[in-house]
Amino acid sequence: MEVVALSLRVSGTALLVSTVIGIPIGAFLGLRRFVGRPFVMALLYTAMGFPPVVVGLLVYLLLSRNGPLGQIESAWIPRLFTPEAMILAQSVIAVPLVAGFTMAAVLGVDPQLQQQIKSLGATPWQEMATTLSEARVGVIIAIVAALGRIAAEVGAVMLVGGNIDGRTRVLTTAVVLETRKGNFELAIALGIILIGIAFVVNTTMLILQRQVSK
């Protein structure tokens, strides 16, 4: 149960962080035109396809003792082999996904509707909020996609978390460990729990999506 709880805590927090950061970035890129926007969009699309294990490696190097952040003593900078480091790695994986899918959803809103919103007296913030509300189905898909990616992710959390029993072991890393040990029954049971969690979360999102798109 400890493994399940930590999995939910790590992925849930990473999803929250990536939603809070990714949605405004996606909305901004979808709504505003500025010099260098195509380049930023290309970078974002590239980041969406980044292999998680490479992200894990980058976060590992960043947080390791000789890394740029490893020597700074701050409550805001997580240590390696802690759940916070795993949250950071998963957030780095999820932010581009949330931002990219949100941007696509916002770009899908009729630009003339945005003009109508402005014509009715919206401030730039109100315009962004209303456009996001109109693109809400796409935004939910962005969150679901990010959750799917990080909940199933194993490479990055293994690298920065270390799969330490009772401290940083999560469902995916436990499945890998138990498989290596030959405990296939336990590995399958953990896998079923992982799939069950994904099913419950995605079903909830689907219900939410159907309600908001009515």
Next chain:
Amino acid sequence: MSEPLYELRQVEKAYHGRSVLHIDELAVYPGEILALVGPSGVGKSTLLRLLNFLEPPTKGTIMFRGQVFNGQQEVPLAERRRVTTVFQRPFLLNRSVKANVAYGLHLRGNRDSREQVADVLARVGLQDQAQQRARTLSGGEAQRVALARAMILQPDVLLLDEPTANLDPYNVGMIEEIVRQMNATQAMTMVLVTHNIFQAKRLAHRVALLLNGRVVETAPTDTFFNQPGDPRTAAFVRGDMVY
């Protein structure tokens, strides 16, 4: 005639270096309905976007209520909110009818708008559809919601961009009657873009003909249709091609 509400001088709008609108001079007076007529693509809708401050002019000045805007400075929100547009397509939000109508008031911080919404919906004949999802309405009903959404704001200026294009005669008549009433009872200034010269004749106090991004002639409706000053206006009124 009173002081103009809008006064445009040497206004030019260009996209990617290509000029699409060049207005030497145009005034809109308080309480009038000014119809802009002309073939497609002559800059009528662009002119409305400039009047609604949705886009800045490339050159020239737009004087609105005594303040001069030249596209360099941001138009204050309070001024921008004095003007609103009903577009050819209603562009309703994916919400209920009443939420759509209340939307502009909510933007202005007015959360208690139930009575106003009910009143405005009754005026456009949609009181029974208040709870309905806006996107399930017919074209005519949707356009009436768009009109109600603008009406509730009681703007100083209402811009109408082909509001009855593609609507059936019943809805055209209904919308024209609402527009006429709003103008008469609230002295609301209106600029109407229309391809339908008969509609311009029915509603407008003055009519302006635009060709190739320029105003050819502006005249009181009667004069415009019966004694046009420019041969191109005469040709347009007759229904001849005037490109």
